[in-house]
Amino acid sequence: MRKLSILLTLSLVFVSVTAACTQDKKDSAVENGSIEEPSSTAKNENKELINFEEKETMSRLEQGILLVGESIKGGYYLTTVQSAYLNDSNDSIVVNVSVKNVRGQMIGLSELKYTLKDEKDGKTYEGKVLDQNPSPYDIQVKPNETVELKIAFEVPGTADEYMFYIESSLDPLETHWKIDKLQSPKN
Template identity: 40%
Template sequence: MKSLIKITCTAFILTSLMAACSEETTQPKKSKEISEEKEKNILLYEEFAKGGSYRATVENAKYKIVDKMGNITTRVTINNVRNDEKTIDLSEIKYFVKDEKTGKKYEGQPMPIHEDKFKNVPVGYALTFEISFTMKNPPKDLNNMYLYMDSKIDPLDTYWKLDNLVSK
């Protein structure tokens, strides 16, 4: 009888320890979501991607409806991180937002404050600007929107999830 009680107690303790130390209970849910997205090369706001020429960060994104057309405006910072001391031309980068649910793409238009600096960014310099994406038929669900940057000089294999887009 004593051995049965010992075995039962030992089994209970081991089961409790295994449940308490399982991966799902030790890692918070939000942290788990972020790590899963990073595994897929998906970045969130304020996270950066670095290549040989650029270091790009998406700071935020806003959505609004103007004249029955949807408009996403993203704020982006790009640094020149070249080692050869050459300037970079940010006008060669193509920006688009893709609805991952439908596959529809919307091309973006950069809106730099200083056009001359936009085409001639010195080494070590960072330029922050906005990109506007106009959507003639905006989707009803904005939870699947991702920003891509396409560069022939320095291709980035990452993209940013545009969170918290709410129509205003």
């Protein structure tokens, strides 16, 4: 019985010392500043920034405005603006677009019209498909296939921001892409 009480006492002392040492390590870490909670103002600022960005994105999408790299899917096409840039002579804007046939049958792209609009002055420019063989009016896209198109717009001077529209009589969409931060392809 005496051995049992000594063993229990030693066990209790060991557990107490271990717990005390562990608590000391936590306290010293807090004192040294290695464990640091973000301040409530930093949390609030971060939360406000995220909320602002989310609200801005939601507002933009409600207006039907997409950014370069974003896609829209209709009943016939899945359309994505991949990139936009100034050509080498800075007198044309080139928009790279991918058009995927999401319909179960072959479709032609001849009915698509491409427009670039300067939102500040209201001027619009008609686009022409570049480097396409066969001609853009003869392109037939098989189901689930994607075609990459380069659309050129001759502009007299470049603005800070444009809106790019794809008009389709078969698949009308109320969506357009914001084209900004244009650079020449070398940059």
